[in-house]
Amino acid sequence: MTEPAAAEALEVSLMMPCLNEARTIARCVERCWNALGVLRVRGEVIVSDNGSRDDSVLLAQQAGARVVHAAAKGYGNACRAGLATATGTYIFKLDADGTYDPRDVGLFLERFGAGCDYVIGSRLRGNIQPGAMPWSHRYVGNPALSIAAQVLCRSGITDICCGLKGFRRDAYQRLNFTSAGMEFGPETTIRARQAGLLMAEVPINYAPDERQRGTNLNPWRDGVRDLVFIFRESALFRRYA
Numbered sequence: 001m002t003e004p005a006a007a008e009a010l011e012v013s014l015m016m017p018c019l020n021e022a023r024t025i026a027r028c029v030e031r032c033w034n035a036l037g038v039l040r041v042r043g044e045v046i047v048s049d050n051g052s053r054d055d056s057v058l059l060a061q062q063a064g065a066r067v068v069h070a071a072a073k074g075y076g077n078a079c080r081a082g083l084a085t086a087t088g089t090y091i092f093k094l095d096a097d098g099t100y101d102p103r104d105v106g107l108f109l110e111r112f113g114a115g116c117d118y119v120i121g122s123r124l125r126g127n128i129q130p131g132a133m134p135w136s137h138r139y140v141g142n143p144a145l146s147i148a149a150q151v152l153c154r155s156g157i158t159d160i161c162c163g164l165k166g167f168r169r170d171a172y173q174r175l176n177f178t179s180a181g182m183e184f185g186p187e188t189t190i191r192a193r194q195a196g197l198l199m200a201e202v203p204i205n206y207a208p209d210e211r212q213r214g215t216n217l218n219p220w221r222d223g224v225r226d227l228v229f230i231f232r233e234s235a236l237f238r239r240y241a
Contacts, residue, residue: 012036012043012105013088013169016096017070017078022054024210028096029063035102039109047096048082050074076184080177083167092166093188098210099132100164107202108166117171117197120157120189121164126203133206145186145226152234153190157201161185161226164204171197182222183229190233 014032018025029045036043047060050070060067070081083091090112094100100121108119123133124142133142142161149155165188175195179187192199 009042010044010088011041011090012039012109013046013083013086013091014043014102014105015046015048015079015082015086015091015093017048017050017075017082017093018052018056018060018096019050019075019078020052020054020056021096021211022052022056022059023212024098025056025065025096026059026063027210028098029060029065031098032094032102033064035105038103039106041109043088044086046082046086048078050078072180074180075182076177076179076187079184083172086169089169090166091169091172093163095163099207101205101207104164104202104204105166107204111200111202112166112168114200115198116200117168118188118192118199119166120159120199120201121162121204122157122159122201123162123204123206124159125201127205129205129207131208141223145223145230148227149186149190149230152230153193155189155193156199157189159201160189160230162204165189167192171195179229181225183225186226186230187233190230194233 016028032045045065047065047067048070049057049067050073057067068082068085070078079093083093092105094102104121111119142159146158146160149160175191177184177187177191
C-alpha cells in the first residue's frame, strides 16, 4: 500500500459506502490501493460507514482506508457523506461488494483528461462475468430504467444504475444531490445532465457479488423508487406539476 504524500496533491479519491460489509471490505480497500499503484496516481480510499454492526469499520481502517460515518441512514446519504469529504481532483464512487474493478478508473481518467466533468461506467456495454447480474436485471430492469431516463430526462446513458462513476470534484460541488436511498444512482446522472456537465460513458467489468449473503438492494422497491424519481425529474412532469 502506498500512502499519499499530501492531501492537496491527491489526484483520485475512491469512495465506497458500507453497511455490514465485513466479508468484503478489506479486499475492496486493498484492491483500491492496488489500482492507485497500477495507475500511478496519488490518491486516497474512503469508506463511508452507514452504521455497520459488524467489524466493517475496523477492517477498513486496518486495510488503510479513511473511514467517515454517515449518521443518516440510507445508501444515498452514505454516498453523499463520503463524497463530501473527498479531496482528490477526481472523486469516484464504487461499491464495497467486490463487483467493480477499481483498475477501470484508468478509463475514466482518460475521459477526464479529454475535458469531461462526469463519467459513468456501463456494465451493459462492458464485460458482465457469469453470475454477476440476474437476467431480470440485465435484460429487463436496468435497460427499462435506462431507457426511461434517456426518453424522459435525455440522459444519453445506457446503464443509469451503474454503481461505478466519477466526478471532477469542482463539478460535483456545484451540484445539489438530495436522495437518501438508492435513487442516488440515477440522480447523479440526471442532475449532471440538467447542469449541462460534459458527460461520458465507458464500458467496465462487472463481477459477482463476493459477500455470500443477500444484497442490501431491494430490487422491486428500489426499482420503483428509481422510476418514480426519473419521472419526477422529467420535463413532462415539471410541465404539469
